[in-house]
Amino acid sequence: MPNRSFFWFFFPAGLAMILFIGLPIISTGIQSFYAQHDQILIEVKKCDPFGCKTSVVVDQEATSKIKEEKPLGKFNGFGTYIDRNHLASDQVSEFWNESKSVGEFIGKVGNLPFYKALVFTLTYCVIVTPCVLLLGFIIALSLNAISRKIRGPLIFGTILPMIVTPLVGSLVLFWMIDAEGIIGANLQILMDDPYLSVKSSKALTWITIIIYGVWHHSPFAFVVFYAALQTVPQEPLEASIIDGASRFQRVKHIVLPHIYPVVTFVALISLMDNFRVFEPIIGFSAEGSAQSLSWLIYDNLVNEEVILFGSAAATSIMTIVGISIILTPVLLRTWKEFRTNR
Amino acid sequence: MDFGLDKKSNSLKTFNTIFIVIWLLLACFPFIWTFWGSFKVRADFFSRADWWYAITAFNTLIETGARFTKEAYSGAWFEGEFWKASRNTVIVTISVVSISLFLGTLGAYALSRSTKNYAFWILIIALIFRAMPHITLVSGYLFPFFQLQIWGILPTTIVVLVAINQPFTLWLLYSFFKTVPKELDESALIDGCSYFQAFRHIIMPVMWPGVITAGLFSLMLAYNDFTVTALLLNQENHTMVPKIQSYLGTNQHEGNLMWAVSAVVSATAPLFLLVMFFQRQVISGLTAGAIKG
Numbered sequence: 001m002p003n004r005s006f007f008w009f010f011f012p013a014g015l016a017m018i019l020f021i022g023l024p025i026i027s028t029g030i031q032s033f034y035a036q037h038d039q040i041l042i043e044v045k046k047c048d049p050f051g052c053k054t055s056v057v058v059d060q061e062a063t064s065k066i067k068e069e070k071p072l073g074k075f076n077g078f079g080t081y082i083d084r085n086h087l088a089s090d091q092v093s094e095f096w097n098e099s100k101s102v103g104e105f106i107g108k109v110g111n112l113p114f115y116k117a118l119v120f121t122l123t124y125c126v127i128v129t130p131c132v133l134l135l136g137f138i139i140a141l142s143l144n145a146i147s148r149k150i151r152g153p154l155i156f157g158t159i160l161p162m163i164v165t166p167l168v169g170s171l172v173l174f175w176m177i178d179a180e181g182i183i184g185a186n187l188q189i190l191m192d193d194p195y196l197s198v199k200s201s202k203a204l205t206w207i208t209i210i211i212y213g214v215w216h217h218s219p220f221a222f223v224v225f226y227a228a229l230q231t232v233p234q235e236p237l238e239a240s241i242i243d244g245a246s247r248f249q250r251v252k253h254i255v256l257p258h259i260y261p262v263v264t265f266v267a268l269i270s271l272m273d274n275f276r277v278f279e280p281i282i283g284f285s286a287e288g289s290a291q292s293l294s295w296l297i298y299d300n301l302v303n304e305e306v307i308l309f310g311s312a313a314a315t316s317i318m319t320i321v322g323i324s325i326i327l328t329p330v331l332l333r334t335w336k337e338f339r340t341n342r
Numbered sequence: 343m344d345f346g347l348d349k350k351s352n353s354l355k356t357f358n359t360i361f362i363v364i365w366l367l368l369a370c371f372p373f374i375w376t377f378w379g380s381f382k383v384r385a386d387f388f389s390r391a392d393w394w395y396a397i398t399a400f401n402t403l404i405e406t407g408a409r410f411t412k413e414a415y416s417g418a419w420f421e422g423e424f425w426k427a428s429r430n431t432v433i434v435t436i437s438v439v440s441i442s443l444f445l446g447t448l449g450a451y452a453l454s455r456s457t458k459n460y461a462f463w464i465l466i467i468a469l470i471f472r473a474m475p476h477i478t479l480v481s482g483y484l485f486p487f488f489q490l491q492i493w494g495i496l497p498t499t500i501v502v503l504v505a506i507n508q509p510f511t512l513w514l515l516y517s518f519f520k521t522v523p524k525e526l527d528e529s530a531l532i533d534g535c536s537y538f539q540a541f542r543h544i545i546m547p548v549m550w551p552g553v554i555t556a557g558l559f560s561l562m563l564a565y566n567d568f569t570v571t572a573l574l575l576n577q578e579n580h581t582m583v584p585k586i587q588s589y590l591g592t593n594q595h596e597g598n599l600m601w602a603v604s605a606v607v608s609a610t611a612p613l614f615l616l617v618m619f620f621q622r623q624v625i626s627g628l629t630a631g632a633i634k635g
Contacts, residue, residue: 001455005537010464013449013508020505021471024482031485071489139365142358156621157366160373163617163624165566165583168606171590172372175379175603178388182375185393215368223625247354276475279568282587294477301481301573309485316478323473331466338462 025320032313035076036306039063073310080314087318088112114315117291121322123206124292125274128213132270133263135214136221141251143222144229155226162219169216170209170283177208202289209280209290216280217273221266228259268330275323293319373610380607381410384600414604418589422601424608426578427585431565431609434500434581438564439557442504442511446556447549449508450515451541455524465516468509476506476569483574494576502574503564510563511556514627518552519545555627558620565613582609 001009040062045054082089092109099105109115143154161169176183179197188196198204236254245253256263278294281287287295293315300312378396379387385401395401399409406413418424453461483502487493522545530540565582572584580588586609589602617624 001452001457001537003458006452006456006458006461009452009537009541010449013445013512014464016445016501016505017468017471017508020483020502021474021479021509024479024486025474026482027486028478028482031482072485138361142361145355145358146362152621154362154366155625156618157370159617159621159624160614161369163562163613164373164610165568167568167583167587168566168610171586171602171606172376175388176372176375180388180390180393182393182396185389219369227625272473276477278475278477285590294475297477297481298569298573301477301484307484309481312481316475316481319475319478323475324470327470327473331470334466 028313028316028320030313031072031309032080032317033075033077033310034073035080035310036073036308037063037066037070038074040066076310080310081318084112085311086114086314088114113291113296114318117293117296120206120290121275121277121292121294124210124213124277125271127210128217128274129267129270131210131214132217132221133267135218136266137225139218139222140225140229143226155223158222159219161216162223166216166279167283170212170280173208173212173215174284199285199288205284205286205289209277209284209286212280212284213274213277217270221270224262224266225259228262229255232258264330268327271326272323275319275326293322373614376603377607380414380600380604381412383411383413387603388599414600415608418601418605418608422585422589422598422605424582424585424601424605427580427582428608430496430575430579431581433496434503434571435561435564437500438503438507439560441500442507442560443553443557445504446508446511446515446560447553448541450512451519451545453512453516454519454522455527465513468512472509472513476567479506480569480573487574493574494579496575496579499571499574499579502570503567506570507560507563511560514556514559515552518555519549522548551623551626554620555623558616558623559627561616562613 040059041056042059042062043054044057045052047053081087084091088109091112095105095108099108110119139158143151143158146154164172175181177187177198178184179188179199184196184198188194198208232255237250240250240254276294277292278298281290281292281295282298284290287299291299297312297315297319300308300315381402382396382399383402383405385405386395386399389395389401392400402409402411405411453464479502484493487498492498526548527540527544530544531537535543567581568583568587571581572587575581575584577588582605586602586605589598589605
């Protein structure tokens with residue numbers, strides 16, 4: 001296709017992506033170097049029958065004036081990145097000097113908001129992604145062995161958790177595991193502990209969110225694996241059966257190598273999706289014990305008093321850096337394939 | 343894998359069936375339970391005394407005189423103005439699907455027919471854009487949108503959702519157009535058609551299977567979105583998902599939690615029906631591109 005036609009065909013889609021994905025990323029980058037204005041304080045002398053007092057109050061007029069002049073806030077450089085709510089370089093070096101052991105140091109750093117969120121996000125990714133791959137693969141294998149006539153409805157039932165939005169999915173589960181819901185109440189009876197509540201324990205909350213993640217994402221892995229299983233060639237399988245290979249050996253040596261490219265594809269997509277986990281935290285009202293990077297950004301943006309654009313932007317930029325690190329190996333591989341194909 | 347040669351042992355068959363049944367229970371029961379519970383009063387569905395009340399409808403009988411009540415639905419839809427939210431969702435969904443299909447088919451067709459280097463790079467950039475967490479984009483939108491005073495209204499959200507949706511639509515339709523033989527439109531070009539004419543008369547009649555799949559995914563994205571709609575729309579214009587969240591916020595109010603339950607059911611039901619109808623397209627969409635690896 002000549003460049004001219006290509007341009008006109010691609011122009012609308014390209015423009016939309018540049019305006020609403022490319023520019024916002026740049027805008028986030030710029031915002032991350034600014035912080036909201038400090039309030040301008042003035043001393044006011046107040047006198048009443050009991051004497052005079054000087055008190056410090058916010059000069060509303062001057063504050064709103066400076067906000068109008070520079071709506072972006074004051075320039076802060078990398079200040080937001082290294083403050084206590086982000087990388088917290090001062091606190092980290094302080095902890096390093098104070099702490100007697102590495103364990104103590106890690107424990108202290110893990111309590112800083114940004115690192116806390118990072119630890120949760122990574123834990124979630126690292127546990128959920130392999131579980132999703134494994135469960136999805138097992139479901140695909142066993143559904144594939146079931147008679148073709150009833151597969152349709154079974155597949156529909158299997159993909160239900162995937163098609164609802166994460167907020168709804170987590171709410172539906174949350175209402176069941178709530179102390180007043182069906183699973184929560186039965187757990188209390190089972191454990192013989194009338195005060196057992198998933199909400200109150202940090203470990204239980206994490207486990208719940210992780211189980212939710214596996215429940216929500218496995219159907220996606222299932223669908224892709226199931227379709228890939230349909231393309232596995234029959235001849236090598238039949239040959240291996242004649243040679244006396246067991247079921248497990250057949251899966252390991254013939255099926256898995258055949259669908260390997262699909263496995264990397266599913267792993268990549270789930271990794272990207274898991275890294276942005278945040279709706280389940282709202283659905284499970286788990287803000288107290290589990291926070292993810294995306295949740296930190298959301299929390300800054302819905303802040304009641306003043307929206308913390310700078311803080312949200314700095315976290316966003318660091319999230320984008322994290323995503324790029326995850327993406328790099330894939331991009332390198334695609335690039336190599338592209339070079340060799342040419 | 344069911345082959346003539348392969349005689350399956352009975353124990354394996356039983357195990358397999360049990361596994362599938364357990365998984366299906368895990369996958370479907372929460373939805374069935376919520377659907378069932380949405381016709382009860384709060385004291386039954388969230389019972390402090392005995393979870394069995396949710397089945398026997400103990401309190402529902404006392405409060406309303408019947409085993410099932412539509413109280414939660416009427417509360418959410420009228421008092422809670424869920425009808426407004428669903429109207430907004432319909433507007434947003436229809437606009438997003440039609441606009442993003444229009445842009446996506448043109449763009450993806452061009453990408454699939456170009457042999458230049460830049461087409462490859464555009465696809466890579468689209469992949470990177472697909473990986474961006476939506477909340478990071480939203481944090482980029484808010485400030486400029488406040489300044490331009492286009493925050494809070496439906497058109498802004500629609501355009502934003504279309505843009506966020508483009509990378510995936512492009513990839514999906516790109517791999518679909520790749521399966522449409524090049525000779526088809528090339529012969530039209532030789533006969534003197536322009537690229538637009540070739541697209542209009544040769545490609546458009548054969549592209550509908552791919553477009554339906556892409557449309558379903560745009561629909562699911564627009565319908566299910568929480569991040570963008572919750573932060574870019576004002577209270578008045580909220581769509582269904584942020585509306586459900588707003589019912590949770592005022593937990594103290596007796597009726598509101600049941601509003602959220604009935605709203606969840608109302609929002610999920612159309613989606614389930616749609617997927618039931620178009621199951622094959624959804625699955626072909628999820629596997630497009632993946633199989634070729």
